[in-house]
Amino acid sequence: MTLPVDAIQGLSAVLFGIGVFGFLARRNIILMFISVEVMLNAVNLSLAGFAWFLDDLRGQILALFVIALAAAEAGVGLGLVIALNRNKPGAAVADVTKLKW
Amino acid sequence: MSFQLWLLRLKQQFWRMSLLTAIFYYLAAASVASALFAVTRKNPVHSMLWVLALFLHVAGIFLLLGAEFLAAVQVIVYAGAILVFYLFVVMLLDLPVEVERPRFGSHWPVAAAVGACFAALVWLAQAPMRHPPGIAPGPAVERAATGGPARGSLAEIGAALFGPFAFPFELVSLVLLAAIVGAVVLARKRRALS
Numbered sequence: 001m002t003l004p005v006d007a008i009q010g011l012s013a014v015l016f017g018i019g020v021f022g023f024l025a026r027r028n029i030i031l032m033f034i035s036v037e038v039m040l041n042a043v044n045l046s047l048a049g050f051a052w053f054l055d056d057l058r059g060q061i062l063a064l065f066v067i068a069l070a071a072a073e074a075g076v077g078l079g080l081v082i083a084l085n086r087n088k089p090g091a092a093v094a095d096v097t098k099l100k101w
Numbered sequence: 102m103s104f105q106l107w108l109l110r111l112k113q114q115f116w117r118m119s120l121l122t123a124i125f126y127y128l129a130a131a132s133v134a135s136a137l138f139a140v141t142r143k144n145p146v147h148s149m150l151w152v153l154a155l156f157l158h159v160a161g162i163f164l165l166l167g168a169e170f171l172a173a174v175q176v177i178v179y180a181g182a183i184l185v186f187y188l189f190v191v192m193l194l195d196l197p198v199e200v201e202r203p204r205f206g207s208h209w210p211v212a213a214a215v216g217a218c219f220a221a222l223v224w225l226a227q228a229p230m231r232h233p234p235g236i237a238p239g240p241a242v243e244r245a246a247t248g249g250p251a252r253g254s255l256a257e258i259g260a261a262l263f264g265p266f267a268f269p270f271e272l273v274s275l276v277l278l279a280a281i282v283g284a285v286v287l288a289r290k291r292r293a294l295s
Contacts, residue, residue, distance in 0.1 A: 005231050008162070010224060011129045015136050015155075017220025022140030024212030025205040030145055030191060034152050037183070038136050041159050044171075050230070052166040057261050060168050064258070067178055068273045072280035074183045078190045079287035085194050086290070092202065 008049035015042035029084070029091045033077050040070045125165055132158040143204045145191045149184060156180045170258045 015038060022035030044063040051059025081091060088095050132155055139151035156179045163172035205212075262270050 007125070007129065008166070009227050009231055011132065011162075013220040013223040013227070014133055016223055017216040018133070018136045018140055019216075020219045021212050021216030024215055025209040026140065027202065027204070027206050028145060028196075030187065030194070031140070031148055034148055034187065035140050037152060037179075038139060038155065041155065041179075044175075045159055045162060046227075048163050048166045048168045048171055051168065057257055060171050060258065061261055061266050063168070063171055064174060064262075065269065065273055067174055068277060071178060071183055072276050074186055075280045075284040076287065078186060079284035081190060082193065082288040089194075091194055091196055094206075 005049065005053045008052075009046060012042045012046035012049065015039075015045065027092050027094060029081050029093055029096075030078075032093070033074065033081075036073070037070065040066060121165065125162065128158045128161045128165070132162070141204070145196060146188070149188055149191065153180055153184055156184065170255050 019035045019037075019039030019042060022038060023032050026032050026035060044066055047059040047063040047066070049059075051057060051063075084096060085091060135151045135154040135158065139148050139155060142148045142151060156175060160172040160175040160180070163169075163175060
């Protein structure tokens with residue numbers, strides 16, 4: 001099978017750009033986190049693509065670590081969201097203007 | 102081998118290859134579309150469902166890339182665990198007010214430009230690596246045809262994780278432990294200081 005390397009890396013770049021756009025443009029903290037997940041998926045795709053084209057397992061191992069760290073990031077990030085929500089209902093970044101209540 | 106048999110095999114090969122290429126382009130287009138929907142939908146739950154579609158399509162691309170274990174982990178951990186976690190938090194927060202607000206800040210054209218620039222930057226920065234001189238990219242399928250497990254099979258991933266990558270693997274478990282403790286500490290209800 002001949003998957004073109006440019007197609008996979010281009011797809012990865014486009015998905016990463018969409019994630020950056022979402023992270024910068026959305027005003028809801030949870031949707032900003034979702035945009036981060038889109039970016040992490042783009043990176044995983046790139047790593048798996050290089051692992052395939054260079055016939056090297058390290059890319060896939062690195063992608064597995066990225067998934068594990070994405071889980072950790074989701075846990076801590078959503079814990080923060082819940083803590084913020086306790087102080088001020090809602091999940092809009094515009095409301096979070098103080099470091100301490 | 103008779104000529105007709107050879108022709109038949111050639112035809113089969115051709116269809117198999119073009120079918121896989123078509124599947125890849127379908128998965129790529131669906132990934133981009135669901136990522137766009139995920140970052141633009143107003144309702145957070147709709148966004149989550151679109152990002153679920155994105156995760157599943159990316160898992161399909163992983164399968165095409167011979168990363169079977171990665172595809173399974175993508176479905177189980179990403180689509181199964183992380184996304185359910187996000188949905189739980191959305192359910193806990195109950196955001197009726199958020200849906201009323203504009204979904205993007207007024208600076209969204211700048212954000213779109215930055216996103217496009219970032220994609221272009223990634224593309225350009227990768228250019229020398231996509232076609233490295235001196236290295237002939239050997240797709241894993243050809244290697245598997247000559248014997249030995251395919252790259253990305255459970256056997257190879259396991260041997261790598263418990264062999265040369267054992268130390269980073271253990272470190273990741275430490276990071277996950279720290280994340281669990283951190284999440285509990287952050288989300289815990291504080292007693293009022295008096």
